[in-house]
Amino acid sequence: MHAYRTHNCGQLRAENAGQSIRLSGWVHRVRDHGGVLFIDLRDHYGVTQVVADPDSPAFALANKARSEWVLRIDGKVRPRPAGTENHDLPTGLVEVYAETIEILAESKELPLPVFGDQEYPEDIRLTYRFLDLRRERIHRNIMKRGDIIDSIRRRMRAGGFFEFQTPILTASSPEGARDFLVPSRMHPGKFYALPQAPQQFKQLIMMSGFDRYFQIAPCFRDEDARADRSPGEFYQLDIEMSFVTQEDVFQSVEPVLRGLFEEFGNGRRVTQSFPRIAYADAVRKYGSDKPDLRNPLIMQAVTDHFRDSGFKVFAGMIAADPKVEVWAIPAPKGASRAFCDRMNAWAQSQGQPGLGYMFWREGEEGAAGPIAKNIGPERTEAIRTQLGLEIGDAVFFAAGRPDRFYKFAGEARNRVGDELNLCDKDQFAFCWVVDFPMFEYNEEDKKIDFSHNPFSMPQYDHEAFLKLDKADGEEILKINAYQYDIVCNGIELSSGAIRNHKPEIMKKAFGLAGYDESVLLEKFGGMYRAFQYGAPPHGGIAPGVDRIVMLLCDETNLREVTLFPMNQQAQDLLMSAPSEVTPKQLRELHIRLNLPET
Numbered sequence: 217m218h219a220y221r222t223h224n225c226g227q228l229r230a231e232n233a234g235q236s237i238r239l240s241g242w243v244h245r246v247r248d249h250g251g252v253l254f255i256d257l258r259d260h261y262g263v264t265q266v267v268a269d270p271d272s273p274a275f276a277l278a279n280k281a282r283s284e285w286v287l288r289i290d291g292k293v294r295p296r297p298a299g300t301e302n303h304d305l306p307t308g309l310v311e312v313y314a315e316t317i318e319i320l321a322e323s324k325e326l327p328l329p330v331f332g333d334q335e336y337p338e339d340i341r342l343t344y345r346f347l348d349l350r351r352e353r354i355h356r357n358i359m360k361r362g363d364i365i366d367s368i369r370r371r372m373r374a375g376g377f378f379e380f381q382t383p384i385l386t387a388s389s390p391e392g393a394r395d396f397l398v399p400s401r402m403h404p405g406k407f408y409a410l411p412q413a414p415q416q417f418k419q420l421i422m423m424s425g426f427d428r429y430f431q432i433a434p435c436f437r438d439e440d441a442r443a444d445r446s447p448g449e450f451y452q453l454d455i456e457m458s459f460v461t462q463e464d465v466f467q468s469v470e471p472v473l474r475g476l477f478e479e480f481g482n483g484r485r486v487t488q489s490f491p492r493i494a495y496a497d498a499v500r501k502y503g504s505d506k507p508d509l510r511n512p513l514i515m516q517a518v519t520d521h522f523r524d525s526g527f528k529v530f531a532g533m534i535a536a537d538p539k540v541e542v543w544a545i546p547a548p549k550g551a552s553r554a555f556c557d558r559m560n561a562w563a564q565s566q567g568q569p570g571l572g573y574m575f576w577r578e579g580e581e582g583a584a585g586p587i588a589k590n591i592g593p594e595r596t597e598a599i600r601t602q603l604g605l606e607i608g609d610a611v612f613f614a615a616g617r618p619d620r621f622y623k624f625a626g627e628a629r630n631r632v633g634d635e636l637n638l639c640d641k642d643q644f645a646f647c648w649v650v651d652f653p654m655f656e657y658n659e660e661d662k663k664i665d666f667s668h669n670p671f672s673m674p675q676y677d678h679e680a681f682l683k684l685d686k687a688d689g690e691e692i693l694k695i696n697a698y699q700y701d702i703v704c705n706g707i708e709l710s711s712g713a714i715r716n717h718k719p720e721i722m723k724k725a726f727g728l729a730g731y732d733e734s735v736l737l738e739k740f741g742g743m744y745r746a747f748q749y750g751a752p753p754h755g756g757i758a759p760g761v762d763r764i765v766m767l768l769c770d771e772t773n774l775r776e777v778t779l780f781p782m783n784q785q786a787q788d789l790l791m792s793a794p795s796e797v798t799p800k801q802l803r804e805l806h807i808r809l810n811l812p813e814t
Contacts, residue, residue, distance in 0.1 A: 220288060226262020230309045232293045239264060239312065240288045240320065242350070243281050245331050253278045255314075257289060260355075265302075265311040266291065274314040284323035284330060284350075290316045338775070342789040345780055357769045357777045364480055364765055365432060368453055371472045377430040377455070382417035384410060384434070389739050394438035396448075404806040410436035413758060415671070416743045418456040419715060422754040423746040428468075429456045432761060438786075444707060444763055446774050447786035452710070453764075456756035462698050462714050465755050466490070466648060473702065473709075473759065477644045480768045485643040490702075494651040500543075500618070503626020505652075508706030509645035511633035515625060518544045518613070521599050527590040530572075530615050542615045543625050546603050547632045550610035551575035555635065556585070559612060562631060568624060575610035576600065587613065630706070644767065646704050651675070654697040655729065657689075664692055665729050672697035672713035673755075674725065682724050692728055702759060704767060712757025719747040 220240040228237070241259035248254075255266040255278060266289055268278035274289070281287060291312040302308030327343075328336045330350045341348045349355060369379070388395045388409035395409040411417070413435045421429050433454040441447035457465060470490055477486045491509075498505050501514045519541045522530040533540045550556070556573045563571035574585035574596060582588065583596040603611060612632065614625040633639045654674050658665040664686070674681055675696045684692060698714035716722045722744070723733055736744045765777040775781045782788050802809065 224261040225257050225259040225264045226306055228264055228293055228307050228310050228312070230295065233295050233310060235293050236290070237293055237312065238288065238290050239266070241286070242330075243283055243285045243287060245283060246278075246281060255281060255287075255289075257287065257312075258350075262306055264307045265296070266314050267311050268314040268317075272314055274317040277317040277319065278314060281317070281319070282323065284326060284347075285319060286321040286323075288318040288320055289314050338783055339789060342775075342781065342783055345790045349779070354776060357765070357771065358779055360480065360769055361765045361777055364476065364768060365761065367476055367479055368432070368472065368761070371475060372430045372453075372455075375428075375468055375472065377428040378426065380421060380426070380429050380431055382411070382414040382421075382431065382433065386411050386417075387742075389416065396436045396438050399805040399807055401805055412437050413452065414454050416740065418454055418756060419671070419743055419754065420746055422456055422458045423743075423749070423751055427458050429756075430454060433758070441782070441784045441786065444766070444774060446762060446778060447782050447784070450774075451761040452758040453761055454756070454758045455712075456754060458752040458754045460714075460753070460755050462650070462700065462755065465712060465714070465757060466700075469702070469757055469759070473646065473704075473764075476764070477646075477704075477768065481644055482770075487644065487646040490646045490648050492648045492650050495649055495653065495696075496651070498649050499622050503622050503624075503629055504706070505649055505701065506703045506706055506708040507626075507647065507649075508630060508633075508639070509647055510639045510641060510643060510705055511630060512638055512640075513546055513629050513633050515543050515545050515629060516603060517541050518599050518602065521595045521602075522591065522615075525591040525595055527572075527587055530613070533615055537617070539617050540615065541618050542613055543618070543621075544599065544603055545612040545614070545625060545629050545632060546605060547573075547575075547610040547612060547636060548605070548638065549608050550632065550636055551577050551584075551608045552610075553584075556610055556612075559628070559632065559635075563624075563628065566624060566627070571628060572613040572615075573610055574599075576605065576607050578607050644704055646702065649701040649703055650699075651696040652699040652701075653693070654695040654699075654725070655692050657693060663730050664689060666725075668697070668699060669711065669713050670725065670729070671715050671722070672699040673716045674698075674721070678718070678721055681721060684724070684728060686728065686730075698755070700757070702757070707763055707767065709763055710757050710759035712755065714753070714755035717747060717751040717753055719744065719751075722747065 217238055222238045225239055225241045239257055241257040244256035244258040244263055246253060246255050251270055253268045253275065256263050257266050268275045289312065291314045293310050294313055296309060296311050326347065328340050328347060330347060333351060333353050349358065385398060385408040388397065388407065393412055395412065398408040398410065400406045400408060414431065414433050418429055431454045433452055434449055435452055436449050439447065455469065457468065474486055474488065493507065495505055498507050503515060519534060522542050523534050525531045530542050556575060559573065560571045572587050574583040574588040576583050582593045588596045599611065605611060612628060614621050614628065653667045654672065655664050656667040675698055700712055701708050702710045716725060723736065726736055762774050762777060766774055769777050771777055780788065780790060
């Protein structure tokens with residue numbers, strides 16, 4: 217017989233009855249039923265019920281066992297007595313009558329329970345992460361993560377992609393966040409950086425004549441934590457393709473994600489053909505560049521209905537500033553003054569002066585609410601007709617310059633959808649957000665700058681683009697890029713782009729943003745030089761693996777799908793990192809600390 221087990225704790229079935237077996241695992245819980253002890257023994261594979269009665273030679277040790285002790289148990293498999301079967305457990309038709317027990321390891325009193333799924337403070341969970349990972353839900357999430365990554369790899373290879381590994385120690389380059397720096401012992405005063413993403417390397421792979429690359433890539437960014445963003449490190453499905461258009465990228469990536477979410481989505485519907493939504497439309501209709509399409513509400517501009525109206529607040533804003541607009545947020549079945557007042561109070565809690573509204577109720581002529589009284593029945597009816605509203609519906613309004621209020625309007629749309637139970641949560645609603653602006657006006661520096669990825673190809677005639685200069689500010693700000701995001705259920709999974717592979721176009725784009733060629737050579741020299749030697753048209757994308765897993769595990773925090781995450785302060789409480797280093801280590805690296813005064 218094997219030293220520790222003939223079977224695992226999830227393996228025994230009715231056909232094993234009568235067999236002598238050996239199990240090893242952790243004590244999940246101990247139950248005393250009138251002097252008969254029941255031990256739920258757990259390992260990676262499942263749970264088996266073990267029985268010890270006073271007649272069993274194993275009874276004394278069974279009585280001593282406590283939660284999370286590690287036991288080896290020899291015994292005989294038998295059917296559970298009629299009426300005591302557990303059909304929710306794969307091993308629930310049988311139990312093991314214990315004949316001998318050996319204690320392999322004892323456990324101290326637990327700082328958090330393993331049995332059950334109670335909420336515990338983050339610092340306790342992360343300090344004792346090895347215990348937290350024993351809990352059923354998170355253990356299951358981590359195993360599902362592995363299955364999802366295996367499926368991604370199979371799907372990518374089936375799509376003709378090749379897996380390559382790119383360097384971890386590389387040069388510092390601005391990617392939108394702070395680098396993690398690594399001092400070089402052999403080159404005093406110089407530093408490597410951990411890659412924020414393999415962006416330049418994957419483009420260089422295309423320069424090198426390879427065609428369809430992918431990698432489950434670790435990425436490192438020194439930025440603050442959020443529920444959907446891990447501090448320090450994360451993983452992405454990094455993809456790059458040569459000789460492709462934007463549509464080619466979409467057609468390659470959509471089947472992978474669609475199939476993945478169908479495979480692991482527990483039967484929820486998955487968008488079959490991802491709609492394309494222009495960035496400008498996403499902002500105006502949904503108040504976000506990552507719209508949650510499970511919410512059916514679509515905002516509309518109703519500015520003209522308030523122009524020169526009796527509602528002086530909006531009318532005055534419109535008259536004073538030609539860029540002011542009024543947006544309407546429909547609220548089907550929301551014709552309740554209590555609901556409208558609740559939304560108004562919520563808006564004030566967000567730092568807004570309030571949220572104007574009106575509604576239509578059975579038995580009342582025209583719309584109700586202060587705004588309706590001010591603008592009159594003709595204008596209220598025009599708004600109702602434009603939005604397709606009916607008796608029992610309401611509408612909320614936000615006003616100002618859209619670039620200043622669209623995010624608030626989007627949050628209000630989401631809140632209305634949730635409060636009125638309008639959102640169909642039994643689905644994964646995907647979309648592409650396309651046509652991002654190439655440039656934006658930087659108010660702080662009073663200059664034109666890149667909106668997002670500076671390496672995207674502009675959607676502009678190349679000859680005409682080369683003739684632009686900084687004086688053409690209005691025209692420059694109208695230029696969109698071949699840049700796109702994948703969004704699912706209001707969560708951005710990925711950004712991507714068709715790359716700017718022409719050095720003269722890249723040089724011009726940087727010039728329009730106020731950077732001369734020396735910046736390109738200093739920060740992106742390897743890639744910029746490669747472009748001088750025959751660069752293929754290429755593009756790619758990088759869906760976030762952690763966020764994909766989070767959605768498929770029905771979680772709202774990446775901590776629940778990551779083996780050893782850091783806390784919100786970017787600390788690893790289990791391994792006590794970051795930590796101090798010795799003076800000798802600092803001397804070898806030629807580093808002297810200059811710590812801030814406390």
